[in-house]
Every structure is written in C-alpha cells, then in structure tokens.
Amino acid sequence: MAKNDLLGASLWDAYSNKVTTLMNNPNHQGEITEEEAAAHSNRLIVADFGAESCGDAVRLYWEVDPKTDIIVNSKFKSFGCGTAIASSDIMTELCVGKTVKEAVKITNIDVEFALRDSPEIPAVPPQKMHCSVMAYDVIKKAAGLYMGVDSESFEEEIIVCECARVSLKTLQEVIKLNDLTTIEQITDYTKAGGFCKSCIRPGGHEKREYYLVDILRDTRREMDEEKMKAAADAGAKGSFESMTLVQQIKAIDAQIDESVRQFLIMDGGDMEVIDVKPSDDYIDVYIRYLGACNGCASSATGTLYAIESTLKEKLSKKIRVLPI
Amino acid sequence: MKVYLDNNATTMVDPLVVEVMQPFFSEIYGNPNSLHKFGTASHPALSKAIDQMYKALNASDNDDIVFTSCATESNNWVLKSIFADHIVSGDKNHIITTEVEHPSVLAACRALEKEGAKVTYLPVNSEGVVESHVVRSFITDKTALVSVMWASNETGMINPIKEIGEICKEKGVLFHSDAVQAIGKIPVDLQDVHVDFVSMSAHKFHGPKGVGALYIRNSQPLSPLLHGGEHMGGRRSGTLNVPYIVAMGKAIELATTNIEEKMASIRAKRDRLEDSLLELSDTFVVGNRKNRTPNTILISIRGVEGEGMLWDLNNGQIGASTGSACASEDLQANTVMLAIGADSELAHTGIRLSLSRFTTDSEIDYAIAHFKKAVARLRAISSSFAKVGPTPGGESKACELHH
Structure with missing residues (x-):
C-alpha cells in the first residue's frame, strides 16, 4: 500500500489496445463445419474447455490437413469477459499455420505476450492473466483429440x-x-x-x-x-559446531560424564550444564557447581581449567566454560 | 446519449440540493459549536435539516438521528459499540446478521468474530429475502443484536423488517437495519416499524457523498465510535459537516415528499425496461416486482458473461453493474448471487440496472435498444450458442481443473 494504491486502478484501463480492439471486433470468432473441412479433405477438431457455470468457457475449432498435420484454419466461440474473448482470438491466430505438435507448445504466456502493445507492458491486469490459461488448456485438448492421446500427456511437469x-x-x-x-x-x-x-x-x-x-x-x-x-x-561425525543446541548440550554432558564428573563426585561435589550460547568467537558453556564444589577454591582455577581443556580437546576449540 | 443505470451504487446530486449547500462554504462557514454569530449563523439551516430528517422518516422527537460520514461508519458504529457494550461489558455473546449484507456489515462482523463474538450469518430464500421465522429460530438469550438490511443493493428485494422488528421486540433483542437502499426508494416509517438502529447514506438519494446518519430509537445508550468533542450531543465527535448535513436534509425531503408518486413513475419505467429485456430468450429476473425496490432489476442473460456485457453497455454509454466474478478484483463470485443459491450461472451472467427519479423515458428506450444489440453481439460470439458441437471426447466437464 502506498500512494499509487489509494485509488485502486480501473480494471479496464489496464487492458492493452489490442485486447480492447479484439474484444470489440474479434477476427476469428465463428465456427467451422464438418462439411467445410470435408470439402478441403481436412479433419475438423472441436474442443471445449470450461463451462458457463464456472464463469468462462471456450470452444476451439481446428481444420487440420491430415497429410501435413498443419492447422490450416481455426475459429473460436467464447463465453467470457473481454480478455477471455481477446485471448481466444489471438490463440486461434497463433495456431494457424502451425503443425498440431507445434501448436501444443503455445502457452498462456505466449497468448498474453501476443496481446501486448509493447513488449514491456502486460496486456492485462494481474487478475485477468487467468483468462489466457483457458487458451492453453483448450489447445492441449484439441491436440489430444487429433493425435488420439490424453491431453495430460503434453504436460511434462x-x-x-x-x-x-x-x-x-x-x-x-x-x-x-x-x-x-x-x-x-x-x-x-x-x-x-x-x-x-x-x-x-x-x-x-x-x-x-x-x-x-x-x-x-x-x-x-x-x-x-x-x-x-x-x-x-x-x-x-563429531562436528560439534554444526550441531543443534540440544545436541551440543547432550554432547557436553556426555563428555562431562565420561571424563569429569567422576572426579568431582570423588570430592563430594558435582556440576550441571545450565546453558550453551554460541557467538562468533566462542561457544560459551554455562555451568553450575553442586555440593562440595560449590565454593571450593579450585573450582574457579584448576578444576575449571580441567573441564574447559577437556571440552576444548574433545568437542571444540571455541568452547569457553563459565561458572555461575 | 449517456444513460446512467447504476443508481444503487451512487446517484447524481440533485441540483436543488447543490443550491442549498452553496452558502455554507464561503459565506456561512463558522463552527456551529462556537458562541459567536459566525458559528450560530448556521443553526437555522442545521435545525431545518434535522427537521427534514425526522419528518422524512417519521421519527419521534425522543429518537436520535445522528449525522455521520457515511453508512459504513453508521454500520460499524452500531456493530462495534453493541459488541463493546453488551458482549465485552455485558453477558451477551451473539450477533445475528445475513449472508447478503453490505461489506461494511459483513467485514465488521468478521472482525468482531476474531475478537470473540459469535456471529450467525442467516441464509436468504431463492428470492434473496431473509425470512422472519428464520431470524426467530436463531435468537438465543445470549443474542445482543440482529442486523438485517432493509433492502438489497444487488437485487432490490425488500426484507420483512416490520415482522423482524416485532420478533426482536418480543424477544428483547436489539435490532439494526442498514436502510441505505430503502430510504428514498420506498416509504420508511420509523414509528410504524420497531427498529432500534437504522443506517443511511445521502448519496443514495441524490445527496452528496461523505454524509450519512444513524437513527437511534428512544435515544438509547450506544457508546460512541469516535471520541472527541461534544458534538451531536456527545454521540458523534467531529466538527459538524454543515453544508453536507444541510444537503442531506434537503435530499431526503426531496426524495420522500410524495414518495408514492415518485415510486409509481420510476416503477413504470423500470417495468417497461424489465418487460422489454425479458422478451429476450433465456433470461430471468431475480425476485418478484411487488417486493422489490421500484428502481432495481437484476437480470441474468444466458450465454453472456456479466463483465463482457458491462463492457458492451459501456461502449454504448450505458453505466450498469455486474456481480460477475470476472469484474471483481479478486475474481471471487458475488456472495449475494451465491447466497440466493440459484444456478451459479447467475453469478456470472447477472446485470444490475438501477434507475432513479431522473431517468427519462427516452433513456429507457435507448437502453432497451442498446441492451438488445449487445446481447445479440455477445451471443453470436458465445460458446453457449454455438451450433457445431465438440468432437467426441472434446466435451467439457463442468469446472474442470486446469492441468
């Protein structure tokens, strides 16, 4: 939200001139009959997509030369808004002259691009992009009918x-x-x-x-x-620094159990790990002394040094042990 | 010829209304709350506007009609203050409204739900009308408020406000009605009908935009929405919008004086338009005419998508409206259309035409001719009217997923 959004854009002002022109006068609106196609010894393919109850529906007509698979003529009928009619119109234009296999490669993005007045400016406002999707869907359906395969098979992803x-x-x-x-x-x-x-x-x-x-x-x-x-x-693998916090605490506890705790208990004391705080330079391990260790003179000197050097050696050089 | 048939969206300001506003911009501009003559000079015109409002709605002198900025404010005021007064600071927890209300009621209710209120959204029947027995069946001893619109903006259908009012009175539940689409279109008599709160907006009856009102029965308590100075008897703060209040008074007077005659004249034009359009095959209009505001038509034209139709009408200088999903910012189907529960086709093919007392017979003739031309053009393009059917296997399943 900012200044440009306060008024809200007019939907119709965002249509390109091409959309407007084709909505008012679509060039390829109409039908191709079985007789017309037969007169040119061509095959007629008619495919539907969408329904009136869903808000948009399109019927695509292809007259295909069976010898070359080239779409020689194409028409459409559409129930839909202006952009749906314009999209359908440009879609038929893009189909003509292509083989069926080439036509399947036409996407809704090609349809929208063909409706632009200039390459940089979208032909329709964002919410109307959807109208061009029908064009893509109905082409796949027509191609599936012509080739006798499921239209789903054209979509790789x-x-x-x-x-x-x-x-x-x-x-x-x-x-x-x-x-x-x-x-x-x-x-x-x-x-x-x-x-x-x-x-x-x-x-x-x-x-x-x-x-x-x-x-x-x-x-x-x-x-x-x-x-x-x-x-x-x-x-x-023992890579202490890439462990999660819980894993680090567990690893520290395991080391203390293995190499430290027994000596403290022998002197009637113990310790617990309170927290681990990693920073750029250090991994601070906060501990608390229990029992006889609490207040013992060496707890701030010799014992502390022993705990820290054990953890440094076994786990990480960045460890710093801080009693609280 | 230009023909404006979107009077349920907004109306032209009557030139007589513009005239009465004029002195209150640069001549009589004082603050009505000031003690000096600059301020008090506006009092006669304000008093007159208040009288015009009370008379037009047949409100009792014991009632309040408080001017607001718009009906959205009035609707929000009632809902939020009832929530604060009776749900947060009371023993109630429930609000009843309908699925077809204006967004200023629906969105406010959804916001209150997030804050803990229970809200029931009542369905409407196939004519778009809320049935009073349905309202009755949902009232509990925890219900603080029933809010039902007087007439629908989309369909013009009129709800049984008198019956619902009686039910609410009997059950001791407060009753609010958004009467934006009723006032100035049909008679509204607030001593004949029991409603506690009524919202209205001037620009729907040929007044200017930016001024509305809230009627409060018997001057009953309702916490203010806007806190500030002691304007409007302390009910609604903000310096009085003098020219617009004067305008609203004049506009409601013009709209409601001899309303039966005005209705008959609009109705005759509307019926002629409706009859002519129904000559087209595969069309239908929502709701019977007797129970509809006399200016409104919601017509469905098979095979013609609403936004496309609006486009062609616009090319012919006709302004109308559609509930079609395609014409909305979010492509969501119109809630009113869906609530009516007719075929979902209606949600995509509905065109609303709404007249005013300024609509002329020649405008109706022009609209009929152009409308039929537009339908012919769009049906010629429409797949719904195509003759050559799909290749076997090429039929469409309804609303299939895109792949």
Whole structure:
C-alpha cells in the first residue's frame, strides 16, 4: 500500500489496445463445419474447455490437413469477459499455420505476450492473466483429440500456478534455495500467486490440485527435517559446531560424564550444564557447581581449567566454560 | 446519449440540493459549536435539516438521528459499540446478521468474530429475502443484536423488517437495519416499524457523498465510535459537516415528499425496461416486482458473461453493474448471487440496472435498444450458442481443473 494504491486502478484501463480492439471486433470468432473441412479433405477438431457455470468457457475449432498435420484454419466461440474473448482470438491466430505438435507448445504466456502493445507492458491486469490459461488448456485438448492421446500427456511437469506457469519442482527449489518463509516472498521470487491468486489457498476463483500454502508448509517441514538430519549426522561425525543446541548440550554432558564428573563426585561435589550460547568467537558453556564444589577454591582455577581443556580437546576449540 | 443505470451504487446530486449547500462554504462557514454569530449563523439551516430528517422518516422527537460520514461508519458504529457494550461489558455473546449484507456489515462482523463474538450469518430464500421465522429460530438469550438490511443493493428485494422488528421486540433483542437502499426508494416509517438502529447514506438519494446518519430509537445508550468533542450531543465527535448535513436534509425531503408518486413513475419505467429485456430468450429476473425496490432489476442473460456485457453497455454509454466474478478484483463470485443459491450461472451472467427519479423515458428506450444489440453481439460470439458441437471426447466437464 502506498500512494499509487489509494485509488485502486480501473480494471479496464489496464487492458492493452489490442485486447480492447479484439474484444470489440474479434477476427476469428465463428465456427467451422464438418462439411467445410470435408470439402478441403481436412479433419475438423472441436474442443471445449470450461463451462458457463464456472464463469468462462471456450470452444476451439481446428481444420487440420491430415497429410501435413498443419492447422490450416481455426475459429473460436467464447463465453467470457473481454480478455477471455481477446485471448481466444489471438490463440486461434497463433495456431494457424502451425503443425498440431507445434501448436501444443503455445502457452498462456505466449497468448498474453501476443496481446501486448509493447513488449514491456502486460496486456492485462494481474487478475485477468487467468483468462489466457483457458487458451492453453483448450489447445492441449484439441491436440489430444487429433493425435488420439490424453491431453495430460503434453504436460511434462506439474504446474501449480497456471498464470505464471510455475511448476511444483521450481517452487520447491526456490523455497529451499532462498529460505523463503512467506507466500509474498514466493510471489516476489517466482510470480506464482501474483495473478488470479487461485493457487495460493483453497477458496479462490477455482479449485486446484496444489496450493502454495501447502507447498510452503511441506517444503519448510522438509527443510527442517533435513536440517535436523544434517545436525544429527554432524553429531555422529563429531562436528560439534554444526550441531543443534540440544545436541551440543547432550554432547557436553556426555563428555562431562565420561571424563569429569567422576572426579568431582570423588570430592563430594558435582556440576550441571545450565546453558550453551554460541557467538562468533566462542561457544560459551554455562555451568553450575553442586555440593562440595560449590565454593571450593579450585573450582574457579584448576578444576575449571580441567573441564574447559577437556571440552576444548574433545568437542571444540571455541568452547569457553563459565561458572555461575 | 449517456444513460446512467447504476443508481444503487451512487446517484447524481440533485441540483436543488447543490443550491442549498452553496452558502455554507464561503459565506456561512463558522463552527456551529462556537458562541459567536459566525458559528450560530448556521443553526437555522442545521435545525431545518434535522427537521427534514425526522419528518422524512417519521421519527419521534425522543429518537436520535445522528449525522455521520457515511453508512459504513453508521454500520460499524452500531456493530462495534453493541459488541463493546453488551458482549465485552455485558453477558451477551451473539450477533445475528445475513449472508447478503453490505461489506461494511459483513467485514465488521468478521472482525468482531476474531475478537470473540459469535456471529450467525442467516441464509436468504431463492428470492434473496431473509425470512422472519428464520431470524426467530436463531435468537438465543445470549443474542445482543440482529442486523438485517432493509433492502438489497444487488437485487432490490425488500426484507420483512416490520415482522423482524416485532420478533426482536418480543424477544428483547436489539435490532439494526442498514436502510441505505430503502430510504428514498420506498416509504420508511420509523414509528410504524420497531427498529432500534437504522443506517443511511445521502448519496443514495441524490445527496452528496461523505454524509450519512444513524437513527437511534428512544435515544438509547450506544457508546460512541469516535471520541472527541461534544458534538451531536456527545454521540458523534467531529466538527459538524454543515453544508453536507444541510444537503442531506434537503435530499431526503426531496426524495420522500410524495414518495408514492415518485415510486409509481420510476416503477413504470423500470417495468417497461424489465418487460422489454425479458422478451429476450433465456433470461430471468431475480425476485418478484411487488417486493422489490421500484428502481432495481437484476437480470441474468444466458450465454453472456456479466463483465463482457458491462463492457458492451459501456461502449454504448450505458453505466450498469455486474456481480460477475470476472469484474471483481479478486475474481471471487458475488456472495449475494451465491447466497440466493440459484444456478451459479447467475453469478456470472447477472446485470444490475438501477434507475432513479431522473431517468427519462427516452433513456429507457435507448437502453432497451442498446441492451438488445449487445446481447445479440455477445451471443453470436458465445460458446453457449454455438451450433457445431465438440468432437467426441472434446466435451467439457463442468469446472474442470486446469492441468
């Protein structure tokens, strides 16, 4: 929030001139009939995506030359807002002249890019990016029908954010690599969740298989587990400085049990570890003397030196023992 | 021709209202709380505005009508102060409202839920109306407040405020109504109907934006929302917005004088518009006309998405409104549309047309012609009206997941 957000942008002002023009006069709106396609000895493919009850629906028509697999003509019908109509229109334009296999490579990002007036300025406001996703979905469906395969087979990755086309794998990597903790950070790094927002959490514009909140939680959990495992491994290998605090305390206790405590007990005393505080230069180990040690003259000199040098030798040179 | 059919969003300020405001900017500008003549010079006009408000609503002299900045403030004031007075500092814990209230009620209720209040959001029937027996069934001895809008901004449907008022009176529960869409559109008689608190806003009845009011029955206690000086009898602090209060008084007077005649005139135009639009196939209007504010139509046009329709109307210089999810910032389907529970199609194809007393017959003629043209164009593009069906296997499952 700042000055520019006070008034809130007008949705329609953010549309490119191309979007506006195509909404008012779509070039490829219409249908292709079986007879027309047959007259050119071509194959007609008609695919639907979406439904009126979901807010947007598109029907894509392809006339494909069976000898070359080239889409020679394409039309669309659309139930949707201005950007849905403009996206569908540019989609058909992008399809014509391509082979079916080439057409499958057209993504919603290509559709949106083709609607821009200049390469740097988005054609639609963020929440409308979603309209172009339908174009991508319906192309895959048409291609699946033509090739006789499941349209799912064209997708190599699991796409979590359709608008920005960000995959599950990318999200997990970016979270781990940059130690991200919030959805806002994820959107800043990947653009995922920055458009129609459906993928952020359940309850948005449409249902999703994966939500950013779950991916973030699960990835963070995985990171924590990895960290703990790394620390445990470090502990097993004796790398004191990479241990977690609990492990460090356990390791110190173990060393004291092994090499120190018996001598204190022989003199009628004992000690306990109160806390461990690592800093850049030292790892401070706070201890408290018990029984006869408490107040014993050597507890601040000889005994202390013995404890510290044992821990230094066995665990880390950075250890400093401080009785309290 | 430009045709404004979005009067449920806001209205044109009546030029007669602008006229009465004028002296209170640079001529009579004193603070009405001051002792000198500069201040007291505004008192006659303020008194007149107060009289106009009481008369228009048939409020008793024992009641308070406190001017506020808007109905959002009035709604927040009632909800937050009832919460403070009866839930935090009392033995109640419950507020009843409806699913179709204005965001200033719904969002305030959600905020109070976070602070510990229990809130029941009542459903509406297929006409968008809250049924009084439903209200009765949810009242408990812990209920502090019932808040039900007088008429709906989206559908224009009028709730049974008199019946709900009787139930609340019988049960001893406070009753608030957001009457923003009722006052100036239909008769509101606050001695005939038992309501404890009523919110209103001037800009919905040809007054200016930035001034509203809260009616408080029998001057009963309600902690202030704004603390400060002793303005409005200590109920609402802030220097009186003199020109706007004067304007609100004039606007409510103009809107409610001979209201039956005004309603009949608007209703005739509305009905003509509605009848003409219903000549289009596959259309329907929400709610029966008898129980609807006389200026409002919420029409669903199959195969035509709301934002697209609004776009075409706008190209024809017609201002209307849609509850379509596509037209909203967050793409969330309209809560009112969903609450009505009709087909979710309505949530995407609903267009709201709302008239005013300034809407002319020639504007209606123009709107009818242009509306039909827009529907014809968009249905020609619409997949819902396509003739060539999908290749076997290419059919769409409803609302499928994107992959």
